[in-house]
Amino acid sequence: IIVSAAYSQLGVPYVWGGTSPGRGLDCSGLTQYCHRVAGISIPRTSGPQGAGGKAVGTPKPGDIVCYSGHVGIYIGNGQIVHAANRRQGIIVSNMTYRSVICIRRIF
Numbered sequence: 131i132i133v134s135a136a137y138s139q140l141g142v143p144y145v146w147g148g149t150s151p152g153r154g155l156d157c158s159g160l161t162q163y164c165h166r167v168a169g170i171s172i173p174r175t176s177g178p179q180g181a182g183g184k185a186v187g188t189p190k191p192g193d194i195v196c197y198s199g200h201v202g203i204y205i206g207n208g209q210i211v212h213a214a215n216r217r218q219g220i221i222v223s224n225m226t227y228r229s230v231i232c233i234r235r236i237f
Contacts, residue, residue, distance in 0.1 A: 183236035
């Protein structure tokens with residue numbers, strides 16, 4: 131469910147502080163929305179999200195991949211869906227496009 135929710139937001143604009151699915155999301159707004167669709171309540175911002183759940187070494191689809199000031203949803207095959215920036219919006223990227231700080235499992 132978390133991954134399906136992430137895919138449903140591909141192409142949505144990046145909006146700093148955004149929490150409106152289909153209209154505009156930031157990185158943590160996207161991860162919060164995807165978990166909410168699955169009936170899971172998580173904090174609003176990337177820092178608390180990166181401290182929640184449990185740390186895992188090997189990601190599974192639906193995990194939150196945490197970077198410095200950024201988060202994304204792991205979708206499998208080494209890829210994430212994330213709210214990249216204003217130019218790109220919500221896209222699929224390789225999870226190692228930046229240095230990964232941790233992977234958190236909240237489901």
